[in-house]
Amino acid sequence: MKKRSLLLFFLVLALLTGCWDQKDIETRGYVLGLAIDHYPPTPHANEKSGPEQASAAEEEKKLERMQLHTGEPVYAMTIQLPLIAKAESQSDGWPGGGQTAGSRTWEITQLGNSFFSMNREMASRTSLSLYYEHLQVIIISEEVAKKGMLDILDFFLRDPEMRRRVKIFISQGEAKSILDVVPRTQEYSSVYLAMILTNSSRNSRTVYHTDLGELICNLHDGHDFILGKVVSTEDEIKTSGGAVFRKDKMVGWATEMEMEAIHFIRNRYEGGILTVSTPEGEEGLIALEITSAKSRITPVIKGDQVSFHIEIKVEGDYSEDINLHGHEKLDVAFLKSLKKQFEKEIRKICLDTIERMQEEYGADVFHFDRVLQTEEPAYWKRMGSQWDSIFPNVEVAMDVEVDIVLLGI
Amino acid sequence: MKTEQLSAPQIMTLTVSAIFGVDVLVVQRELVTIARQDAWISLALGGILIILMGIVCYYLACLYPNMDFPQIILHVCGKFFGRLLLLPALVYDLLYTGLSLRIFAQALKMFLLSITPMVPIILFMALAAAYAVYKGIYTIGGIVDIIFPICAVTALSIIVLPLRQTIFSNLKPILFENTGNVIKGILPGFHQFTGFGIITFLFCYTRRTKGILKWYLAGLGIPIFLYVALTMVTIMVFGPSDVQSLIYPTLTLAKSIEFPGTFLERVESFVAVLWIGIVFVSVVLFLFKSTRNITVFLGLDTKYQSFVIWTQIPLLLGIALFIKNALEVIEFFSRMKYMDVILGLFVIPFVTAVALLKKRKETNQ
Numbered sequence: 001m002k003k004r005s006l007l008l009f010f011l012v013l014a015l016l017t018g019c020w021d022q023k024d025i026e027t028r029g030y031v032l033g034l035a036i037d038h039y040p041p042t043p044h045a046n047e048k049s050g051p052e053q054a055s056a057a058e059e060e061k062k063l064e065r066m067q068l069h070t071g072e073p074v075y076a077m078t079i080q081l082p083l084i085a086k087a088e089s090q091s092d093g094w095p096g097g098g099q100t101a102g103s104r105t106w107e108i109t110q111l112g113n114s115f116f117s118m119n120r121e122m123a124s125r126t127s128l129s130l131y132y133e134h135l136q137v138i139i140i141s142e143e144v145a146k147k148g149m150l151d152i153l154d155f156f157l158r159d160p161e162m163r164r165r166v167k168i169f170i171s172q173g174e175a176k177s178i179l180d181v182v183p184r185t186q187e188y189s190s191v192y193l194a195m196i197l198t199n200s201s202r203n204s205r206t207v208y209h210t211d212l213g214e215l216i217c218n219l220h221d222g223h224d225f226i227l228g229k230v231v232s233t234e235d236e237i238k239t240s241g242g243a244v245f246r247k248d249k250m251v252g253w254a255t256e257m258e259m260e261a262i263h264f265i266r267n268r269y270e271g272g273i274l275t276v277s278t279p280e281g282e283e284g285l286i287a288l289e290i291t292s293a294k295s296r297i298t299p300v301i302k303g304d305q306v307s308f309h310i311e312i313k314v315e316g317d318y319s320e321d322i323n324l325h326g327h328e329k330l331d332v333a334f335l336k337s338l339k340k341q342f343e344k345e346i347r348k349i350c351l352d353t354i355e356r357m358q359e360e361y362g363a364d365v366f367h368f369d370r371v372l373q374t375e376e377p378a379y380w381k382r383m384g385s386q387w388d389s390i391f392p393n394v395e396v397a398m399d400v401e402v403d404i405v406l407l408g409i
Numbered sequence: 410m411k412t413e414q415l416s417a418p419q420i421m422t423l424t425v426s427a428i429f430g431v432d433v434l435v436v437q438r439e440l441v442t443i444a445r446q447d448a449w450i451s452l453a454l455g456g457i458l459i460i461l462m463g464i465v466c467y468y469l470a471c472l473y474p475n476m477d478f479p480q481i482i483l484h485v486c487g488k489f490f491g492r493l494l495l496l497p498a499l500v501y502d503l504l505y506t507g508l509s510l511r512i513f514a515q516a517l518k519m520f521l522l523s524i525t526p527m528v529p530i531i532l533f534m535a536l537a538a539a540y541a542v543y544k545g546i547y548t549i550g551g552i553v554d555i556i557f558p559i560c561a562v563t564a565l566s567i568i569v570l571p572l573r574q575t576i577f578s579n580l581k582p583i584l585f586e587n588t589g590n591v592i593k594g595i596l597p598g599f600h601q602f603t604g605f606g607i608i609t610f611l612f613c614y615t616r617r618t619k620g621i622l623k624w625y626l627a628g629l630g631i632p633i634f635l636y637v638a639l640t641m642v643t644i645m646v647f648g649p650s651d652v653q654s655l656i657y658p659t660l661t662l663a664k665s666i667e668f669p670g671t672f673l674e675r676v677e678s679f680v681a682v683l684w685i686g687i688v689f690v691s692v693v694l695f696l697f698k699s700t701r702n703i704t705v706f707l708g709l710d711t712k713y714q715s716f717v718i719w720t721q722i723p724l725l726l727g728i729a730l731f732i733k734n735a736l737e738v739i740e741f742f743s744r745m746k747y748m749d750v751i752l753g754l755f756v757i758p759f760v761t762a763v764a765l766l767k768k769r770k771e772t773n774q
Contacts, residue, residue, distance in 0.1 A: 010533075013533070020524045020526070020529075021521075021522045021523060021524045021525050133675070160520055164665045165665060165667045213574075213647075213665055216651060217650075220650035220651045220654060221648055370578065374581035374582055375581070375582075377585040377586070378585075381586070
């Protein structure tokens, strides 16, 4: 009996251990999005329309400041918290679109120079306990990205609540303004932005591989890379094109078509549309829906000289023609000439993109350096330290093969 | 001949459970630091060495089928010299159990129970393990029978689920001017499979059927395969530079698993929960070894064994909490496991050689 009582005592004690970490769901502040802007902002970034709004903003600014142990505030960190009670009470029909900005969310901004201390300072402004496990996106302003990513990343890597698959975007302009958007088909702009990427199989102009893990792997390996670009209006968000990074600093933007080319070359093309004019010089357009694209980069070494041979194999379906009576012309000869036209177009956008990245940014976003490290390690060992000066002059040859599989009905 | 008996398949499950343990969280880190993208080759070579040493352990156990390792060592090497050889094994098993509890608690605190203090996590795990040991090897075998499929599924899921994120070229170049480092990584690779000698503690509880060696080798082969695959997948997902910066590469790997849409957003919660079972059986088996070592070392009668089990609890708590810094614990844990290399590569072959000579002498007489 005594033994059983003792065992029961320990069993009850063991059950109590769970209580230490008990947290009521309504007391958690689920951070969905996080924006990082530079402080002080550029003069045009925070313009207000009227004197009343300006004074309200000034009042709020006082709360955003915190006492710092050392230095001056350098960053403005904004988090987006969902107001779950409000989301439930207003869920009549589609959310967003006409609702006032922030009605379902609370965006808290804090100024400071350490993200961890800014995070803890926010605890003095909300009764909720901030929780990052469900963080969807981190938006970084162009200004911050140009100063370097290494300075700001540690908090996001060290904190166990952060996930390596959190999406990272670079905003053209103020990062906080993306969180302020009230999308038409989603409750929260952060979730909306993260979910846009699920369309990457339909549109290769967005950067799908734009997460914390991808970023940190590139930084550790010393590769140049691309992160997704994001722009917004009051109720719309668009992510298309990319921010080009040389080492950890942003050096410029890649256009939508350049993103297609980069995806082709890096074997990351998940699907999209390619449009060409008709082969016979008529004023028509033909669209190919690309269903599969594979690439292979082979380095060619001659002494100390290196060049690359890129093979791209594309499969797609004839999906549309404009201003062209395609059904009358669809024969083997026409398709052959069309195939050549698509091949020429892919080759052109790829070579143009390589040239611009070489000449304008000197950024090896195609990871040719990685190909050398893995395929020609002896060359890399000998010449790797000079890669920054070799890359802008590297010659690239390209073979593109397009197969048109389906023709519609 | 002990009264309790284990079946041949249980030898496999017990061997796998002894080898698996807290190491599964950190197995890649040390090896990638040494051999970078070729770390998996070092681990595979360490695994081959483990199989060879495992066979030596098996033959040592066969020479004295009614005794376990501490009894054999004292019988073969004499009371004084035997105790001298048993002491490092005794210290190693205690340290391994204590530090396993600590690494388990700190990883659990980091990823699951952030507010719960470490002391109760360690204490209750140790108490539960001690109770299992107190109930005897047959009960331990039963627990392992339940937990083994969970271990296997967990390990397999950690390997298979991140495959979408792997980049094969991260494993390249293979062996390019790196052979020296790969060789340097063999011993650290060897000690990742600590616990392989469990057969010397279990054989005396078996029915001595012919299939035992086969099941034991399967028990060695499963963790070798899973650890090598886990290391390869981790390198393919993160790249060798990134792996070196991760304190718990396996948990970070689980956190990196992504499915299209928002399906299964937090796979690591399942992994962490199942992993508790893996660590638990490993701690149970090492506590069992350590209990037997202490009992025989002190020359105590088996009836006092339960007293030995419970008195180890404060000792384990002390070992677990002795070092404050999380990274220092992991580094000390890795360094401490070189004791197992010495035990596995020198002490056990030495004892086996002496045992063979002794047996031959006895036969001649």
